Amino acid sequence: MTHNVDSSPRAGLPWARTLRWLVAVAALVYLPTLLTERQIFGYALSNMQLLNIGLSQVNLMLITMLGALSLNYLTGSAGLISIGHAAFYAVGAMSAAITGSQWGWPFPAVLVAAALSGALAGLFAGLPSLRVRGLYFVLSTFALHYIVVFIFMEYQFKFFDVVGVPYKAAELGSWALNTPTRWYFFLLPLVVAVYWLLHNSLRTREGRAMQAMRDHELAATANGIDVRILRLKAFAFSSSIAAVGGALYAYYLTNVTSEFFGIQFAIQFIAMIIIGGMGSLPGAVVGAAVWLLLPSIINGLAAQAGDTTGLVRSMLFDHKPQLVQPIFGSVVILLLIFAPWGITGMVSRLQAKFAARRAKS
């Protein structure tokens, strides 16, 4: 009797892959129920077991993921570095305020308008790249960030007040996005679609040219590709996605002020992609997920800290909100020193190691 034994992990049952996809989709669809009802198949789960995460945070993570994805697209793929990415969120929020709150446009139209204004802003922000590169360009994004936030602040005080800019309820036609679950089922496909869009854009001729441009600008130019136009396109694309993120952010929170878009916000995006892994779309996803988990874990630990004593207790209890930032910062520092390729990079290295080991045996 002969056996057809194939030990490679790639082969294996042909429908195994489809099964894995189905399980993933099912899990994602079930997630909101899990998080809102805090029980699985009738078995109640404690806060800690759910990592202290609520559906609201998942939604915020999805909105933030748009920013992380677009930034990683820009930074990692096109080789452009922008410290001021939060500015495009502000652009989107402001555009949404004008079209939605002031002019009363329907939600989908608001989003489209946000995308367009983001693209425009991105073109403008990308202009310095025609003139300067490297450090100087980074500084230009830094300067632009301040300017955009200032404009938002002026807008806020001119048309609204210090409380902030209010936003109407989001609705798609007659279906109102008024519960976290509904938001989830709107955001999730959107993020997936954006991911797919960016992923494919990298696969096109232009996309590959851009990555070539990142590595060897001269070579790309020699191939007859105008590097500068590509860069501007990449910037516009990335910014329009971020602007949509900003509009969603504003609608989700229903009220934003210019302080929301400070330099801290922008820095968090870069921290996210460093943690997740620069230059890769999965890295953006991982980075945004970490951003979601970290505060919750800390809060969870703080809640459990009743037993610990002294300094640790005072650190966790009294300074709960302030711990997120430094821990985030420290993680970034440690990663930069020891593992600059981020979590996804570490994973792929481990995978490579395992594959090599398996190949030997």
Add this chain to the structure above:
Amino acid sequence: MTQALEIRDLSVRYASKGLALDSVSLSIPKSGVVALLGANGAGKTTLIRAISGLLPLHGGQIVQGSIQMDGQSVLGVPAHTLVRRGLGQVPEGRLVFKQLSVEENLKVGAAVLPRATEKERLDGVYALFPRLLERRRQAAGWLSGGEQQMLALGRALVTQPRLLLVDELSLGLAPLIVSAIYKQLDLVGKTLGASILVVEQNARLALNFAATAYVLERGRITLSGPSEEVALSAVVKESYLGAIKQEREA
């Protein structure tokens, strides 16, 4: 007897370019003068960097072998410590401090010495290269190529090194100036009793100057021995006859 410089089975790899030196062995006796020949990219500068501790700066790594200066290993020793141990270097491209004056350049070289000897050493260099004395207050960036080469050599000589590495001295300079500098180098070498390693693309020059020669081709030593023999070898004639021809036509 300990050699001034003893390199055994040295292999060096660059992170981006792969193996640059493959089991290279070379030695310089005390007060000896050795030439290292080879075409562009053969690995000559890599060898110099390996000796003087500049490999990490260029992303290179020693993967095997040993380098000993006066019987002491130099691997892992920081560059500035080696200078204190008596290593002098005239790097490829001269690398003078362009915004500092000639005198300041020399003073930097003298920084490892006790203050008392500084003036005397500087005067020594000025005696060797009077043109530097004329231009002592000028910014080094404004000097001509030949003057910068004198300055780079002078800066290295200020410490009266026991082992001197000279990398591509003739590059970009007119033959007259080059031979003048080599003359001074010869003089100083004999006075100090220094051991000298001369790296050159210009084979004829180097073979005239040095007693022993090594030929480096794509990271490997392919020929070595007394200069006269090396000069006569067919390989060298073939490889470098072209170079000499170009020289004549220039």
Add this chain to the structure above:
Amino acid sequence: MLIQVLLSGIALGSIYGLVALGFAVIFKATDVFNFAQGMLVAFGAYFAVTTINLLGLPFPVAILAIVAASAALGVIIHVVFIQPLSGRPMLAVIMLTIALSIVMRAVIEILYGLQGRTLTTPIPTGIFMIGEVRVSQLHLVAASVSWVCMAAFFAFFRFTPIGLLMRATADGYEAALVSGINVKVMNRLAWGIGASLAAVGGLFLGQLQIVSTELEHIGLLALPAVVIGGMQSIPGAIIGGLLVGLIEQLAATYISPKSTDIVVYGLLLMILMVRPWGLFGQRELGRV
């Protein structure tokens, strides 16, 4: 009155110039664009509050303590965080300094709380009149001390042997290695100097304003100052600081107090577009 505004502009500009000088020293010597310079200013102010007000040390002793502590902090930052990243792309180092500033901010908030504190020092805070012009004594002292520090640094840089070695290292890193300079020590020295100059700036800014982490924001004005003046130029950094100080005061008075950010950063943007190497810098290829 215009003269009034100009005077405060020069006073503040002198302090900014000092901080910008520290920034430029770090940049010229180690090629690091130190986004944490703002926090180093804040640290200086907090060191001041601690030594002068909380510990009650005599003023001269406190000054020494502030300078020593900040220099040590600068050296520690370089050794622990910057050195491991040598040879890495510039974005990584910039991100590191940004992340560092986040952690530093949190450390201050944990140790000192979120409330701002007042810094009281023996430096006189009165006002005296020259004709119709009111001159703040604090401004005068701050400006004078800043200029003295800058002059002292200049003297050190140009005329001392160690200053020569620092200049050489900034001129050519590999050349410095070849010549036997201990570049590690030079780098640490640069960071120590850069941090202590920032701290002195923080001492004055902390007294002119409230001591809080918001000082970071003011300290970060050294960034546009250095770029406008010319990143590779030490005199450029100082003049950039003066310009930023003047522009800030003029904008605050004649446009609006909130407009200072956009005016300064708008100018930064313009310079980057038109003359990125700054007013006194030399043309150079963009790094990264």
